[in-house]
Structure formats: structure tokens, C-alpha cells
Amino acid sequence: MIVDRADFPLLANHPELHYLDSAATSQKPRAVLDALLDYYRCDNANPHRGAYTLSARATERYHDARARVARFIGVRDMDRVIFTRGTTESLNLVATAWGYANVTAGDEIVITGMEHHANFVPWQQLARSVGAKLRICGLTADGRIDLDQFQALVGPNTNVAAFGHVSNALGTINPIAELSAIARRVGALVVCDGAQAAPHLPLDIDHLDVDFYAFSGHKMLGPMGCGVLVGKREILEQMPPYQTGGDMIEYVADERSTWNVLPHKFEAGTPNVGDAVGLAAACEYLDGIGMAKVREHERTLTASASERLSAIPGVRVYGPPAADRSGVVSFTVDGIHPHDLATILDEGQVCVRAGHHCAQPLMRRLDIPATARASFYIYNTEADVDALIRGVERAREVFG
Amino acid sequence: MSSEALYQELILEHNRKPRNFREIENADRTIEGRNPLCGDQLTLWVKMDGDRIADAAFKGQGCAISKASASLMTTAVKGKTRAEAEALFDRFHKLVMGQLPESEQASLGSLRALGGVSKFPLRVKCASLAWHALHSALENDEREVSTEREGPEPPPLEGA
Known part of the structure; x- marks a missing residue:
């Protein structure tokens, strides 16, 4: 962990929350x-x-x-x-x-x-x-x-x-x-x-x-x-x-x-x-953290999430290999629409974005209507990845 | 709120095997429906027999809620007159908005399975898309239906 979660009042107020939507907007430190x-x-x-x-x-x-x-x-x-x-x-x-x-x-x-x-x-x-x-x-x-x-x-x-x-x-x-x-x-x-x-x-x-x-x-x-x-x-x-x-x-x-x-x-x-x-x-x-450290932290989480998600049957992760991506993991699960996935993830307090991500021309080119997107930042840890994986497994049970 | 209330077995089953998931070649009405916020898209075909809906079918892509709703709707409205279908939409809309008294819910039959949507306000549009398309079809309004065009939630039916 490169920052203290307690530095972020919203995260401190919601200890069970797994906020994986920082590409949309980040949480704010007390400072x-x-x-x-x-x-x-x-x-x-x-x-x-x-x-x-x-x-x-x-x-x-x-x-x-x-x-x-x-x-x-x-x-x-x-x-x-x-x-x-x-x-x-x-x-x-x-x-x-x-x-x-x-x-x-x-x-x-x-x-x-x-x-x-x-x-x-x-x-x-x-x-x-x-x-x-x-x-x-x-x-x-x-x-x-x-x-x-x-x-x-x-x-x-x-x-x-x-x-x-x-x-x-x-x-x-x-x-x-x-x-x-x-x-x-x-x-x-x-x-x-x-x-x-x-x-x-x-x-x-x-x-x-x-x-x-x-x-x-x-x-x-x-x-x-x-x-x-x-x-x-x-x-x-x-x-x-x-x-x-x-x-x-x-x-x-x-x-x-x-x-x-x-x-x-x-x-x-x-x-x-x-x-x-x-x-x-x-x-x-x-x-104060150092942007090189920020990048390294995100690279680690992105690689881990990508690898663990890809190991789940029916999951497809989009884009180049994790090392060439920022802290974003865009994925789909066979047979489960990203919105349904996001609803199930929300039940486990995992916040992800689902949809076209304000990039409809890109989605047309990928020929998919929507993906789920988990995005990481300095306050995320492997525990957030664990929760994400649990949520995807749970969705597969519900829709299995 | 547990997602089990939302994803009842009947919804999941209609999602897996949607009924009336096909084109109607000689349809009287073809309507495109879109939910631009989530990218849901469906095409609805309606074949009329005088004032009665002889057949209704759909194709498209969307979440389980929108697909199951279109599947259940096309099944429910077949054989209904325009007025009966519109009245059903009114009751359905109240159901997903959480405004239909328990005592009136039985009349909705299988459509009741979508009652859980009322606890997930973000998903009301998913459940309503097919119905808005049907409403346009019955009004003979061939413009594309969008869940966003008339404000956050399309207004309920006139006189409903």
C-alpha cells in the first residue's frame, strides 16, 4: 500500500467499499x-x-x-x-x-x-x-x-x-x-x-x-x-x-x-x-508519493487483476498487455451483460463502470456494445482485486 | 439491496432463452429502441390484426433486464387490443416504479417477475425500453425511441 486509506475520508467512511472507478473520478485525500x-x-x-x-x-x-x-x-x-x-x-x-x-x-x-x-x-x-x-x-x-x-x-x-x-x-x-x-x-x-x-x-x-x-x-x-x-x-x-x-x-x-x-x-x-x-x-x-511509484503501484494491480480475471472461464480482457496499459482493466464475461455484472458487483460494494465509457466509436471498432471497466488508483490494494474476482465469480453463479 | 430480488429465476430464464426473439417479415410496425446511457438497443416488430396485436417480436442487445422484459412483454401483449396493451403498460410502469399496490400486482401475471426493478432505480429504463417501443408502435410513431429523449424518465402514457 502506498497511501493510507484513512487519508481519504470517503474511503474511511465506507470501509467495505471497493472503489474501482477512478478513471471516472478519483476520491479526494484530506489534504x-x-x-x-x-x-x-x-x-x-x-x-x-x-x-x-x-x-x-x-x-x-x-x-x-x-x-x-x-x-x-x-x-x-x-x-x-x-x-x-x-x-x-x-x-x-x-x-x-x-x-x-x-x-x-x-x-x-x-x-x-x-x-x-x-x-x-x-x-x-x-x-x-x-x-x-x-x-x-x-x-x-x-x-x-x-x-x-x-x-x-x-x-x-x-x-x-x-x-x-x-x-x-x-x-x-x-x-x-x-x-x-x-x-x-x-x-x-x-x-x-x-x-x-x-x-x-x-x-x-x-x-x-x-x-x-x-x-x-x-x-x-x-x-x-x-x-x-x-x-x-x-x-x-x-x-x-x-x-x-x-x-x-x-x-x-x-x-x-x-x-x-x-x-x-x-x-x-x-x-x-x-x-x-x-x-x-x-x-x-x-x-509526495512520487509519480513513478504511483505508476508502479497501478501496474502491479492492473497486471494482477488482468491475470486473475483472464483465468476465469468466459472472461475476456480488452486492450494490449497489462504492462502497456495504465490502471484500467476493461473486460466482458460471456453470457453476462456488463450492466448486470456491475449490479452484482455493487452488491459486494465493488464499484465499476459498465457501458461504452464515452467512447462509442471505439466500442463500434471493437464490435462490442459495452464492457465492464475496473480502474485502479493509489488507494487500491490487492484486497480490491480479491473483491472484484469474488464478484465476477458470484455473477457467473447467478447467471450460470 | 440483494440482487436476488432483481434477478429472479424467471428473468434469468428469459434472458437465457428470450421468447419471440426473431424478426416478423411482414410486420405492420418496426421500431428501433435505444437506451443511449447503457448502449441497450432493440428492434421491435408488431403485426396487427385490426385493433389487435397479432404478433410481436424483437431482436437486439442489452442487459438481462431489458432482454427479459422484451421477452415477457412480447409474450404478454399477443392477442391484446391496443387499449388493453396500453393499460398493461400503465400497470407495468407503476410496478417498476414501485407504485402498484400489492393487490393489483396479480393481474400482471409473469410480468410481476420484474417487480424487483423498483428497488434498483438505475435499472427502470432497462425494464421500460421495450414497452416504450411498443407504445410508439401502437401510436404509429415510427421515430426511434430513446430513453433519454424526453428527460430522465419518459413521461407516462397520456390518459393512462
């Missing part, structure tokens, strides 16, 4: 809840208004939170770390603000068949609006991006390539350096959905060759409602804003306005300081 409460108790004011000391303190807390998050993800220039509501908003920001200014009829946008809807639908809608072509890269039989096909799809008309770092439905860790290198050859914008990577893998974004990297705070111990978009400074500076209004402006004349500097240009309205402070506390907590 994060305390940081949130502490901000609202001691320092809450509208930041960037500066007329009084309390507001200056709120501004400082927000600034410090950004600096802490930037350090966690390996970004030196913290002005290119934009707080958003989460991955979905981050990706919509890019597809909308950059997309409408730069993608035109005849252009091609390359995505992959394993994207979460958040990295699929914004591009699909952009392509439909401007008359661009959406090209979707196929997958290999074991649930990886087909690199040969990706290479073939990326051509002279490609001006965006968007792909996930880690698949939310299968856990596949994608070779993003290779993917971005292919996209770079034609000068395409490279967008990476890191929602399932930032919580689980050591990250060094300054050394990733991507133009945009998006992730959510709530999947990495932070509060819901706060996520991040990291962008290349020169691109962010040239782009039009996403939303307009308070905080993001410099001068507002009757006929026109000018924009504030980064990162504020992309943070219209009162910022979500409290949740940003919570996310910074989450980064602190994760760094």
Missing part, C-alpha cells in the same frame, strides 16, 4: 479537502481586483496554485497553464478558438478511433462547420493506434492531429512521441488529451512535442470543476480568445476590445480559485 476549506475560510475574495489585502491574498493563492500545478506537470512557463473546468472544456477551447481561426474547407483533422467523446465530438463538429474532413485512424486488434494507418492518414492537408495519451476505455498508453513526430512532418497542430495520463504517469510536458495538452483535476485527487489546458505560448498569443468578458480583457472601447496577457486571456470571468487551490494540494500529495 485536498482541507486546502479547499482553508481557502474559503481564510482567503476567499475575488482575485485580480486588488483594492484590498484580502483580494491580493486570493490572487496570490491562485497564482501559487498555478505555479504548483505547472511544476507537477513539468511546465516552466506557468503563463501557458490555463485553468479550465476540465478536459472537455480544454479541448473545446482549442477546437473552437484555434479551430475556427485556422481550419478551413478542404483541411483535414486526424483523430483516432479510441478517443473519448471529449476529444472526438469537438473535432467532428468543427469539421462539419467549416467543411473540413475528419479522418479517423483505425486500431490494431489488441487496442492500440494503428501507427501505419496514422502515418498514411496524415498528409499535406492535415492541419490538426488530436489523440489521447491514455485510452479511458482500454487503458492503452499511446506512443505520443511517435504520433506527434508523424504530425510534425506535415506541420499539423498537435493536441493531446491527457485526462487519463496526468493522474497516473510521470509527466514532463515541456519535453513533449505537443502544442496543447489537456487534463482534469478531479481524476487526479483534485476537486471537480477544475482542469488545465497547457498550450504553446506563441500559439496561445496568436489565437483569438475562447470566451470574452471580465478578467480576460485589457481595454474595452465602445467598438472593440483588447485582450489581457496569458493566461488571463483564456480565463474569462471570476476564476475558480478554490478548486485550483485544491488541485495544487492534489499535486503536492501526488508528488
Whole structure:
């Protein structure tokens, strides 16, 4: 065990719970809840208004939170770390603000068949609006991006390539350096959905060759409602804003306005300081463990769960071998629909996700309507795997 | 809540061997039903004889609850008039919502086996999908039925 379950109030309050749905959202350590409460108790004011000391303190807390998050993800220039509501908003920001200014009829946008809807639908809608072509890269039989096909799809008309770092439905860790290198050859914008990577893998974004990297705070111990978009400074500076209004402006004349500097240009309205402070506390907590240890812990549990599940007759585990996946085990049991399986597992207080995992294009490509997905995080142990296995055995008895 | 209340033997049996799991070639109505949240999908075929349901059959994929419900429904409505089938849907809907008094449950026959759904609110949609498709078929509304289109729970039948 790499963390104390007692550090997580929800888990402490439900000692019998086997929470295996951290790919959907993680539980929160006390340190994060305390940081949130502490901000609202001691320092809450509208930041960037500066007329009084309390507001200056709120501004400082927000600034410090950004600096802490930037350090966690390996970004030196913290002005290119934009707080958003989460991955979905981050990706919509890019597809909308950059997309409408730069993608035109005849252009091609390359995505992959394993994207979460958040990295699929914004591009699909952009392509439909401007008359661009959406090209979707196929997958290999074991649930990886087909690199040969990706290479073939990326051509002279490609001006965006968007792909996930880690698949939310299968856990596949994608070779993003290779993917971005292919996209770079034609000068395409490279967008990476890191929602399932930032919580689980050591990250060094300054050394990733991507133009945009998006992730959510709530999947990495932070509060819901706060996520991040990291962008290349020169691109962010040239782009039009996403939303307009308070905080993001410099001068507002009757006929026109000018924009504030980064990162504020992309943070219209009162910022979500409290949740940003919570996310910074989450980064602190994760760094305290060490992301290499986090990864190792998850790899062990994922390998064990995959092996033990595969040993049960009728169970099929999807995706590449466990070593090439994050803490996700997506599986089906012959003759038992994943929803029925989830209901039986719930009886043993095992929480898994069942369904299409917001990745319907992927499920079509795998030719299965749904899977059950168990996903692990730092607070899970082999005892959770035991409970999962017991639940699957029990379901097989019920439906046998 | 124990899952035994949900997965009664009759449900499991209809899941394993669904009745009327076939196409009707010369059907009067064909309706697609979907539960987008879980990916359940079924096609319902209905053959009418005047005002009476001469035959009803389905195919598709879904959980045990949705499959057993479609199987039990197609069996139960055969030979019923439109009004009788709609009245049955009304009682069935009340059953799975936990709103049908014990004294009225006997009239539902085998459909009673789905009464356990009322203790699993997340599964009400699974049990109702086939019935919503039937309702559309009887209304001669050929649009695809979705459990999500009209809000969290589709409204009950008018005048029911």
C-alpha cells in the first residue's frame, strides 16, 4: 500500500467499499479537502481586483496554485497553464478558438478511433462547420493506434492531429512521441488529451512535442470543476480568445476590445480559485508519493487483476498487455451483460463502470456494445482485486 | 439491496432463452429502441390484426433486464387490443416504479417477475425500453425511441 486509506475520508467512511472507478473520478485525500476549506475560510475574495489585502491574498493563492500545478506537470512557463473546468472544456477551447481561426474547407483533422467523446465530438463538429474532413485512424486488434494507418492518414492537408495519451476505455498508453513526430512532418497542430495520463504517469510536458495538452483535476485527487489546458505560448498569443468578458480583457472601447496577457486571456470571468487551490494540494500529495511509484503501484494491480480475471472461464480482457496499459482493466464475461455484472458487483460494494465509457466509436471498432471497466488508483490494494474476482465469480453463479 | 430480488429465476430464464426473439417479415410496425446511457438497443416488430396485436417480436442487445422484459412483454401483449396493451403498460410502469399496490400486482401475471426493478432505480429504463417501443408502435410513431429523449424518465402514457 502506498497511501493510507484513512487519508481519504470517503474511503474511511465506507470501509467495505471497493472503489474501482477512478478513471471516472478519483476520491479526494484530506489534504485536498482541507486546502479547499482553508481557502474559503481564510482567503476567499475575488482575485485580480486588488483594492484590498484580502483580494491580493486570493490572487496570490491562485497564482501559487498555478505555479504548483505547472511544476507537477513539468511546465516552466506557468503563463501557458490555463485553468479550465476540465478536459472537455480544454479541448473545446482549442477546437473552437484555434479551430475556427485556422481550419478551413478542404483541411483535414486526424483523430483516432479510441478517443473519448471529449476529444472526438469537438473535432467532428468543427469539421462539419467549416467543411473540413475528419479522418479517423483505425486500431490494431489488441487496442492500440494503428501507427501505419496514422502515418498514411496524415498528409499535406492535415492541419490538426488530436489523440489521447491514455485510452479511458482500454487503458492503452499511446506512443505520443511517435504520433506527434508523424504530425510534425506535415506541420499539423498537435493536441493531446491527457485526462487519463496526468493522474497516473510521470509527466514532463515541456519535453513533449505537443502544442496543447489537456487534463482534469478531479481524476487526479483534485476537486471537480477544475482542469488545465497547457498550450504553446506563441500559439496561445496568436489565437483569438475562447470566451470574452471580465478578467480576460485589457481595454474595452465602445467598438472593440483588447485582450489581457496569458493566461488571463483564456480565463474569462471570476476564476475558480478554490478548486485550483485544491488541485495544487492534489499535486503536492501526488508528488509526495512520487509519480513513478504511483505508476508502479497501478501496474502491479492492473497486471494482477488482468491475470486473475483472464483465468476465469468466459472472461475476456480488452486492450494490449497489462504492462502497456495504465490502471484500467476493461473486460466482458460471456453470457453476462456488463450492466448486470456491475449490479452484482455493487452488491459486494465493488464499484465499476459498465457501458461504452464515452467512447462509442471505439466500442463500434471493437464490435462490442459495452464492457465492464475496473480502474485502479493509489488507494487500491490487492484486497480490491480479491473483491472484484469474488464478484465476477458470484455473477457467473447467478447467471450460470 | 440483494440482487436476488432483481434477478429472479424467471428473468434469468428469459434472458437465457428470450421468447419471440426473431424478426416478423411482414410486420405492420418496426421500431428501433435505444437506451443511449447503457448502449441497450432493440428492434421491435408488431403485426396487427385490426385493433389487435397479432404478433410481436424483437431482436437486439442489452442487459438481462431489458432482454427479459422484451421477452415477457412480447409474450404478454399477443392477442391484446391496443387499449388493453396500453393499460398493461400503465400497470407495468407503476410496478417498476414501485407504485402498484400489492393487490393489483396479480393481474400482471409473469410480468410481476420484474417487480424487483423498483428497488434498483438505475435499472427502470432497462425494464421500460421495450414497452416504450411498443407504445410508439401502437401510436404509429415510427421515430426511434430513446430513453433519454424526453428527460430522465419518459413521461407516462397520456390518459393512462
